[in-house]
Amino acid sequence: MKLKTKLTEQLGIEYPIICGAMYPCSNPELVAAVSEAGGIGVVQPLTLVYVYGFDFRDGLKRIRQLTQKPIGMNALIEKNSQYYEKRMRNWVDIALEEGCRFFVTALGNPKWVVDKVKPHGARVYHDVTELKWALKVRDVGVDGLICVNNRAGGHAGRRSQEELCEELKEVDLPLVCAGGVGDEKAFCRALEMGYEGVQMGTRFIATTECGSHFDYKNAIIRAGEEDIVLTERVTGIPLSVIRTPHVERVGLKIGPIARFLFRHSKTKHWIRTLYNVRSGYAMKRSALKGLSSKDYYQAGKSVAGIHSIRTAKDIVVQFSSTLARR
Numbered sequence: 001m002k003l004k005t006k007l008t009e010q011l012g013i014e015y016p017i018i019c020g021a022m023y024p025c026s027n028p029e030l031v032a033a034v035s036e037a038g039g040i041g042v043v044q045p046l047t048l049v050y051v052y053g054f055d056f057r058d059g060l061k062r063i064r065q066l067t068q069k070p071i072g073m074n075a076l077i078e079k080n081s082q083y084y085e086k087r088m089r090n091w092v093d094i095a096l097e098e099g100c101r102f103f104v105t106a107l108g109n110p111k112w113v114v115d116k117v118k119p120h121g122a123r124v125y126h127d128v129t130e131l132k133w134a135l136k137v138r139d140v141g142v143d144g145l146i147c148v149n150n151r152a153g154g155h156a157g158r159r160s161q162e163e164l165c166e167e168l169k170e171v172d173l174p175l176v177c178a179g180g181v182g183d184e185k186a187f188c189r190a191l192e193m194g195y196e197g198v199q200m201g202t203r204f205i206a207t208t209e210c211g212s213h214f215d216y217k218n219a220i221i222r223a224g225e226e227d228i229v230l231t232e233r234v235t236g237i238p239l240s241v242i243r244t245p246h247v248e249r250v251g252l253k254i255g256p257i258a259r260f261l262f263r264h265s266k267t268k269h270w271i272r273t274l275y276n277v278r279s280g281y282a283m284k285r286s287a288l289k290g291l292s293s294k295d296y297y298q299a300g301k302s303v304a305g306i307h308s309i310r311t312a313k314d315i316v317v318q319f320s321s322t323l324a325r326r
Contacts, residue, residue: 003320006174007197010123010143011102012070014038015320016197017187018146018176019204019312021074021104022154022298024051027211028059030204032066033312038320042072042104045091052211056091060098072102075113089116096120104146111140125176129157129164134171144174146199152179153202153300156230156240165194182302184322191323202299207312216297219244223303231296242297 005016017039019031024047031041041063048059063071073095075088089112092103096117105113106127114124118141125144126137134145147164148157157164161177168175177190178199190198204210206217223242230238231247241247 003323005191005196007144007176010174011040011072013040015316016176016191017316017319018042018072018104018197018199020146020178020199020201021047021072022201022205023047025201025205025210025212026074027052027209028054028063029066029211030207030209030312031071032063033207033209034204034316035069035071036067037313037316038069039316040070040072040102042074042102043095043100044074045088046076057094057098060095060100064098070102071100072104073100075103075105075110077105077108077110077113079108092116096122105137105142106146109140110137110142114141125174127178128168130159131167131171134168134173138171138173142173144176144196145171146176146178147195149177149179151301153228153240153298153302155237156300161190161195162193169194179300180302182300183305184319186302186305187319188323200302202302203306203315204312205299206306206309207315208309209312217309219297220299220303220306221308223299225301225304228299228301228303239296240298240300242299242303244297247296 003015007016008014015038019034019039019041021042021044023044026044026047031043034041043060045056048054049056054062075092077088079085092113101120101122103113103117103122103124105124110124110126117124123143125146126142127146127148128134128137129148145168147168149161149164150156150158156179159167161180165175174196175194176197176199177195181187181190181198181200182203187198202220205212206220219242227243228240229243229247231241232238
């Protein structure tokens with residue numbers, strides 16, 4: 001049974017389920033498996049190129065060998081540097097050439113992405129955590145909103161699923177719930193709340209297709225909601241991770257010198273770059289090589305509903321069939 005929502009109609013997919021882009025977990029096999037199952041997988045370019053070693057176009061072609069169904073691309077549009085922006089613009093061009101028609105933007109003004117992809121019939125959804133950002137991106141022409149709540153993994157929002165849904169209704173765009181969806185009950189509840197679909201990350205890490213190490217997947221299965229903590233020690237701003245011995249040992253807060261550097265415009269870019277390089281290496285090592293003395297496992301509070309490693313197809317079909325029976 002196909003479950004029609006504004007999300008499925010806009011993207012041409014069967015089920016209102018997005019596999020969120022994840023560094024370093026979005027390997028080609030996972031992206032393709034979710035799309036082939038009837039949801040939509042989203043490519044994370046940094047993961048494709050710097051974790052799994054693909055030329056970006058070749059990586060997209062690899063995914064196309066596994067599925068011909070719609071896929072998405074994550075465009076992080078923060079202005080880190082001219083080089084970074086040029087590289088992201090080039091990746092968007094390549095994604096369009098390879099048939100991608102869904103783009104998830106974050107961390108900046110998505111106008112240039114909207115202007116670039118809309119003539120090709122593509123859709124753009126933007127990550128938001130509150131109303132003021134939703135209103136800004138609505139005005140530049142995005143098609144929908146990825147509503148990041150306080151149960152999400154990685155850089156979570158501050159509002160609950162319910163608060164964010166109610167607050168963003170006035171924007172009059174399709175809303176996708178991102179955070180706290182790890183089982184069928186949470187999936188159904190999100191759609192009944194008024195969301196047009198869900199974006200899941202943590203649930204799809206604990207799948208057979210995900211390239212992350214078994215230690216990471218097993219940590220998700222073992223964790224409860226109380227094991228998810230916010231740490232500043234990875235990227236400098238609060239990040240949702242699983243409590244590990246390393247997290248306990250180093251603490252959750254950055255030191256006074258780093259905090260000073262983050263707060264001043266002349267040093268903020270430098271310290272953020274340093275933290276991003278360091279954290280990127282640490283998360284890549286932990287995700288792909290298993291337990292070490294310096295582990296950071298990103299995950300959201302949806303771990304409470306995740307109890308086994310399953311195939312991506314099992315998850316998509318089971319979630320959707322549960323909703324269809326209601």
